Amino acid sequence: MRLSADVCVVGAGAGGAVVAAELAEGGADVVLLDRGPRHNPDDLTARPPEMLARLYRDGGQTVTLGSPPVGLPLGSGLGGTTLVNSGTCFRTPPAVLARWAREHGLELDGGVLDPCFERVERALSVGPVTPELAGRNAEVARRGAAALGWSHGYIARNARGCVGSGVCAYGCPASAKQHVGITYVPRAEAAGARVLTGAAVERIAVAGGRARGVEGLRTGRRRVALAIDAPLVVVAAGTVETPLLLARSGLGAASGQLGRNLSLHPATAAFARMDEVVDMARGVPQSLYVDEFAADGIMLEGIAGPPAHAALALPLTGAAHAEAMADYRRLAQFGLMVSDSSRGSVRSVAGRPLVRYDLCDADLARFRTGLARLRELFETAGARAVHLPLPAGVEPRRARRRDLKLMAFHPLGTARADASAERGVVDGDLAVHGVDGVHVADGSVVPSSLGVNPQITIMALATRLALGLLAT
Numbered sequence: 001m002r003l004s005a006d007v008c009v010v011g012a013g014a015g016g017a018v019v020a021a022e023l024a025e026g027g028a029d030v031v032l033l034d035r036g037p038r039h040n041p042d043d044l045t046a047r048p049p050e051m052l053a054r055l056y057r058d059g060g061q062t063v064t065l066g067s068p069p070v071g072l073p074l075g076s077g078l079g080g081t082t083l084v085n086s087g088t089c090f091r092t093p094p095a096v097l098a099r100w101a102r103e104h105g106l107e108l109d110g111g112v113l114d115p116c117f118e119r120v121e122r123a124l125s126v127g128p129v130t131p132e133l134a135g136r137n138a139e140v141a142r143r144g145a146a147a148l149g150w151s152h153g154y155i156a157r158n159a160r161g162c163v164g165s166g167v168c169a170y171g172c173p174a175s176a177k178q179h180v181g182i183t184y185v186p187r188a189e190a191a192g193a194r195v196l197t198g199a200a201v202e203r204i205a206v207a208g209g210r211a212r213g214v215e216g217l218r219t220g221r222r223r224v225a226l227a228i229d230a231p232l233v234v235v236a237a238g239t240v241e242t243p244l245l246l247a248r249s250g251l252g253a254a255s256g257q258l259g260r261n262l263s264l265h266p267a268t269a270a271f272a273r274m275d276e277v278v279d280m281a282r283g284v285p286q287s288l289y290v291d292e293f294a295a296d297g298i299m300l301e302g303i304a305g306p307p308a309h310a311a312l313a314l315p316l317t318g319a320a321h322a323e324a325m326a327d328y329r330r331l332a333q334f335g336l337m338v339s340d341s342s343r344g345s346v347r348s349v350a351g352r353p354l355v356r357y358d359l360c361d362a363d364l365a366r367f368r369t370g371l372a373r374l375r376e377l378f379e380t381a382g383a384r385a386v387h388l389p390l391p392a393g394v395e396p397r398r399a400r401r402r403d404l405k406l407m408a409f410h411p412l413g414t415a416r417a418d419a420s421a422e423r424g425v426v427d428g429d430l431a432v433h434g435v436d437g438v439h440v441a442d443g444s445v446v447p448s449s450l451g452v453n454p455q456i457t458i459m460a461l462a463t464r465l466a467l468g469l470l471a472t
Contacts, residue, residue, distance in 0.1 A: 001218060001224050001225065001226050001227070002226075002227045002228075002229065003031055003194065003227075003228050003229070004228075004229040004230070005029045005030060005031040005194070005228060005229070005230045006023075006028045006029040006030065006230060006231070006232060007020075007023055007028050007029070007030045007031070007230055007232045007233075007234060007469075008030075008031050008033065008213060008214050008228040008230040008232070008233050008234070009023075009030060009031070009032045009033065009233075009234045009236060009441075010033050010201050010214060010233065010234065010235050010236060010237050010245070011033070011034060011080065011235070011236035011237040011238060011241075011242075011442060012032055012033075012034040012077075012078045012079065012080060012180070012181070012185055012195070012236075013034075013075070013079065013080020013081060013082060013180065013236060013238060013442065014080060014081070014082050014180060014442065014443070014455050014458040014459050014462070015236040015441035015442040015443075015458050015459070015461070015462040016032065016034075016080075016234065016236030016237075016441060016442065016462075017032070017078070017079070017080075017180035017181070017183075017184035017185050017188065018120070018180065018184050018441070018459045018462040018463055018466065019234050019236065019441045019462045019465060019466045020032040020184070020185070020188040020193050020195075021184040021185070021187040021188040021191065021193070022462075022463060022466035022467065022470070023193075023466050023469065023470065024187075024188045024191035024192055024193040025187065025188075025191045026466070026467075026470040027470075028469075028470070029192070030188060030191075030192070030193040030194070031193070031194045031195075031196065031228050031230065032185070032188055032193050032194070032195045032196070033196050033199035033201060033214070033216075033226075033228070034077065034078055034080075034195075034196070034197050034199060035076075035197075035198065035199060035200050035201075035237075036057075036075075036076035036077030036078065036080075036197065036198075037076075037077045037078075037197050037198065038077065038078050038181075038195075038197050039054075039055065039077050039078065039079070039083065039171070039181065041172075041173075041175045041182070044170070044171035044172065044173045045173070046165060046167040046170055046171070046173045046306070047170070047308070048167070048169075048170050048305070048306065048308040048309050048312070049308060051084075051167075051170035051171050052073075052170070054171075055075060055076060055077065055083060055084050055170070055171050056073050056074065056075060056076055056084065057073075057074045057075070057076040060073040060074075061073075062074055062240075062355070064264075064344065064355045064356065064357040064408075065354060065355065065356050065357075066344065066356055066357045066358040066359070067358050067359065067401045067402065068359065068401050068402055068403075068404050068405075068406055069406075070264060070266055070357055070406045070407065070408045071406070071407040071408070072240075072264070072355060072407075072408050072409075072411065073407070073409065074238065074240065074411075077181070077197070078180075078181040078185050078195070078197065079179040079180050079181025079182070079185070080180070080181075080238065081238075081409070081455075082179035082180050082181070082455055083171060083179045083181055084168075084169055084170065084171060085168070085169070085179075085409065085453070085455060086157075086168050086169065086285060086286035086303075086453070087157040087158050087159055087168055087177045087178075087179075087284075087286070088155050088156075088157060088286050088301070088452075088453040088455070089121070089124070089126045089155075089156045089157055089158055089453070089455065089456045090155075090156070090450075090452035090453055090456070091113075091117050091456065091457070091460075092108075092113065092450060092452075092457045092460075093450065093451060093452065094109075094110065096448065096450055096451070097109055097110070097113070099448065100417075100447055100448070103447070103448075104416070104417060104418040104419060104423070104424065104447050105418060105419030105420060105428065106417055106418070106419065106428050106447070107428065108428075108461075112464070113460050113461075113464065116459075116460035116461075116463040116464045116467075117456060117460045119460075119463055120456050120459045120460055120463055121158075121456070123178075123183055123184065123187075124158035124178045124183060124456075124459075125158060125159065125160040125178050126156050126157065126158050126456070127156060127157070127159075128153075128154045128155070128156045128157075129154045129155055129156075129157055129284050129287040129288075130154070131154065133162060133164050133283060133284055133287070134154060134283050134284055134287035134288060134302075135164060135166070135279070135280070135282050135283015135284065135287065135304075136276070136277070136278045136279060136280075136282070136283065136332075137278055137279075137280040137283060137285075137302065137304045137332050137333065137334075138154075138283060138284070138287045138288040138302050140272065140274060140278060140332040140334075140378070140381045140382075140383075141288050141290065141300070141302065141332070141334045141377060141378075141381065142288055143380075143381045143382075144376075144377040144378060144379075144380040144381030145290045145292070145377060147380045147381070148292075148376070148377070148380050150290050150292035150377075151290070151291050151292045152288060152289060152290040152291065152292070153288070153289060153291075154287060154288055154289075155284075155286060155287055155288065155289050155301070155302070157177075157284065157286075157287075158177065158178040158179070158455075158456075159176050159177050159178060159284075160176060160178055161174065161176045162174070162176040162177070162284065163176065164282060164283040164284055165281075166280070166281035166282055166283060166284070166285055166304060166305060166306060167281070167285075167305065167306060168284070168285050168286065169285070169305065169309070170305075170309075180459075196218060196226075198218050198219040198220050199216060199217075199218045199226055200216050200217050200218070200219070201214045201215070201216040201226075201237070201245060202215055202216040202217065202248065203215050203216070203245070203248050203249045204233050204235070204245065204246075204249040204251060204438060205227075205249075206249065206250070206251070206435060206438075209435060209436060210231070210435070210436040210437050211230070211231060211232060211233045211435065211436065211437030211438045212229065212230075212231070213227060213228045213229040213230045213231075213233065214226075214227070214228050214230070214233055215227050231437055232437050232439075232469070233437060233438050233439070234439045234440070234441050234465070235438065235439070235440045235441070235442070236440070236441045236442040236462070237442065238411075238442050238443065238444070239262070239346070239411035239412055239413070239414050239415075239442060239443040239444040240346055240353050240355060240411060240414070241353065242414065242415050242440060242442055242444040243258050243259040243346050243414040243415050243425075243444060244259070244346065244347075244348050244353055246258060246415060246425070246432065246440075247259065247347075247348070248348075251432055251434070251435055251438060252415060252425040252426075252432050252433070252434075254421060254433060254434050255418075255420075255421060255422055255423055255424055255425060255433065257415075257416060257418075257423065257424060257425055258414070258415060258425050259345055259346045259347050259414050260343070260345050260413075260414065261343055261413040261414060261416050261447070262343060262344035262345055262346060262355070262357060262411060262412070262413055262414050263340050263342070263343060263344075263410075263411075263412045263413050263448060263449040264340060264342075264344070264357060264408035264410060264411055264412075265337050265338065265339065265340060265408055265409065265410040265412075265449060265450075265451075265454075266337075266338050266340055266342075266359065266363070266367075266406045266407070266408045267335055267336060267337040267338070267406065267407050267408060267409070268335070268336055268367070268371070268389045268404065268405055268406050268407065269303050269313065269333055269334065269335040269336065269389065270315075270333070270334060270336070270371065270374045270375065270378065270386060270387060270388050270389060271310075271313075271314055271315070271324070271331055271332065271333050271386070271387040272331070272332045272333075272334075272378035272381070272383035272385065272386050272387070273324065273327060273330055273331060273383060273384050273385040273386075273387070274330045274331070274332055274381075274382065274383055274384065275330070275382065275384060276330065276382075277329050277330060278329065278330055278331060278332045279329055280304035280305070280310070280331060280332060280333055281304060281305055281306040281307075281309075283304070284302075285302060285303055285304040285305060286301055286302045286303060286304075286335075287302050288301070288302045289301045289302070290377070293369070293370070293373065294339075294451055296366065296369070297338055297339040297340070297341070297363075297366050297449075297451065298336065298337075298338060298339075298366050298369060298370045298373070299336075299337045299338075299339070299451060299452065300334060300335065300336055300337075300370070300373065300374065300377065301334075301335050301336075301337060302333075302334060302335065303333050303334065303335035304332075304333050305333075307325065307328050310325065310328060310331060310333070311325055313333070314331075314387065315387055315388065315389040315390070315405065316387060324387070332378070332381075332383070334374060334377065334378070336367070336370040336371065336373075336374055338363050338366045338367060338370065339449040339450070339451035340359075340360075340363045340449050341360060341362050341363060341449070342357065342358065342359050342360040342362075342363045343357075343413075344356050344357030344358070345357075345414075346414050355411075359401050359404070359406075364399075364400075364401055364404075367396075367399065367404055368396045368397055368399050369396075371388055371389075371390070371396035371399065372396040372397065374386075374388070375388060375396070389404070389405040390403050390404075390405075391403055410443070410450075410453065410454050411443055412443045412444070412446040412448070412449065412450070412454060413443075413444065413446055413447060413448065414444045415432075415440050415444035415445055416444070416445060416446070416447045417430060417445045417446075417447055418447065421433035421434065424447075425440070425444075425445075426439070426440050426445050429465065429468060430445055430461065430465045439465060439469075441458075441461065441462040441465050441466075442458060442462075443458050445461065446458070446461075
């Protein structure tokens with residue numbers, strides 16, 4: 001199967017879908033490829049075990065190698081991880097942009113990115129969660145934060161017509177979450193872009209120092225060789241896969257940074273047993289944030305889900321687990337996310353990505369502090385018992401790496417942007433150093449932790465890239 005286009009975009013997640021739509025609407029002939037399937041909204045059943053198998057790569061069982069292991073669930077299909085994330089929309093903090101300018105030579109201050117953020121937010125119908133839609137789970141945390149005098153607020157989300165079904169992480173059954181699979185991908189198709197699913201890209205073809213297209217396989221009724229001839233390739237395969245694709249293509253390795261500098265925003269969560277009925281799955285799971293300790297790299301954010309979710313996450317076993325689950329309606333949950341200074345790496349082993357990540361001492365200290373703050377938050381809100389994600393008898397201040405039960409949802413940095421070809425994989429315009437016609441538009445270009453959900457940062461950078469390409 002051989003096609004020709006002006007631009008080939010590899011990956012239909014937060015970055016790729018945005019680039020494809022903006023370029024197609026600007027008049028470019030675009031082919032958008034994704035390895036995963038197209039998901040029919042009517043098939044999103046909200047049943048966690050079923051949706052984990054269907055909507056996540058490897059059934060959501062991607063785990064890092066290191067101390068401690070970190071679960072790293074990644075979305076699969078049109079929309080990428082935006083299909084299964086919380087819908088949280090934070091702009092890049094100004095202090096982070098200032099650090100990128102200082103350390104990486106990236107001129108991306110508010111004057112540059114604000115128009116891109118505004119464009120993205122309009123496209124995704126971004127707006128704050130209302131207290132009513134936030135639900136009682138958020139109210140428990142809000143009550144505790146208010147009593148403690150901690151800074152907090154309701155989260156802005158990309159949702160329209162949300163009914164608070166409480167299963168954002170398992171695909172929105174009401175199609176209220178405006179993920180890129182139902183926003184930007186249809187826009188790209190309406191403007192003439194060709195979208196191919198089941199497309200596994202093996203390499204970027206380069207001749208004479210310039211991109212010529214991509215080569216790979218397409219699966220379906222039968223496997224066929226796939227070639228897209230295009231003078232411009234935008235790689236948006238995600239933070240785990242993008243460095244491997246570039247490496248297979250012999251690109252981006254000159255700085256020695258390809259596949260390195262991985263940050264994750266590692267996270268965990270605690271449960272509380274309340275006297276009141278909470279019904280945590282009624283309402284938006286991630287609807288409230290507590291940023292009192294954000295300057296220290298600690299963000300507290302809502303998390304919740306139906307009984308199957310709670311049963312998987314509850315840090316209890318045996319009779320204690322059964323007793324807590326029998327009281328599910330009075331369970332509350334809230335999360336802790338660390339803006340990490342730890343760094344990991346991604347490389348290929350036997351054709352599969354191997355993600356290595358070890359938690360550093362500074363981030364271990366952040367988790368110790370954050371877990372103590374979570375317990376304080378719940379106790380102040382009136383909890384009669386708090387279940388921390390630690391082994392029985394282990395206090396937060398004495399927690400070791402092996403005691404932590406961590407997940408991560410925001411991999412970043414493995415093809416980081418830097419103005420210097422000696423320190424980064426792509427430049428400030430997201431062009432791969434040392435080759436013409438290859439750009440990257442996903443979380444891999446983000447140079448450092450943000451301390452907030454990165455989805456609209458990735459989308460704003462992708463918007464800037466697309467508008468810049470159209471202007472040349």
